[in-house]
Amino acid sequence: MAFELPKLNYSTDALAELGMSQETFEYHYGKHHNAYIVALNGLVEKNPALQGKSLEELIKLSHNNAELTPVFNNAGQTLNHNQFWESLSPKGGKIPGKLEAKITSDFGSVDTFKEQFKQAGVTQFGSGWAWLILGTDGKLKVTKTANAITPVATGEGKVLLVYDVWEHAYYIDFRNRRPDYISNFLDKIANYEYAEANLLSA
C-alpha cells in the first residue's frame, strides 16, 4: 500500500486571508510534500525490507543509517508535513483551556511559551522544523530539528504541534521575513486544538 498525500481538513485557500496563500499551498502541499511521497514510494518499492512498514517504523529504522539516508529524508518529510497540515487551522490561534493550563504550568506563561517556540524557529539555521512536544518526563518542551529530522527519530517525546521553517514554507508570502511568518503562525493559524488533542491522548 503506497503512501498518499493526506486530505486537508480545510480548502487550499482557507488560510489566504490569514497569511498563508493558496499559491503557497499549491507549491508546498501539491509539489514539495507530494514529491517526498512519490520519492518514498519509489524507495520502498525497490527494497523488500522496507515494505509494509509505517512511516514511524521507516523513520526509526533508517535514522543514522547512511545507506538509508534517502529513506530517512523522504519518510521524515512525509510525516513532518502530515503533522504540519494538521497543525494549521482557519480557526487557529486560540489556545484551549487544558492546553493553556499545561503551558502555564510548564513554561510559566503563554507569552513565555510563544517566545520560546518562536525563537526555536528563528534560530534554526537553514532548513528545519520547530516543535512543541510532550517530553518523556511528562513536561511540555520546545525543540527544533534540521532538515527532515523529527522527534519520532530522536525519541525526545510526543509531537503536539509543529511548524515548517524551510524557505518554501514562507518565501512566497513573507519573503525573507521568517520571524513574521512564525508570529503569524502562532497568533493566527496554529491549531492549538490539535495540540491539545495530542496532549490528552498521550
Ligand code: MN3
Ligand atoms: Mn515544507
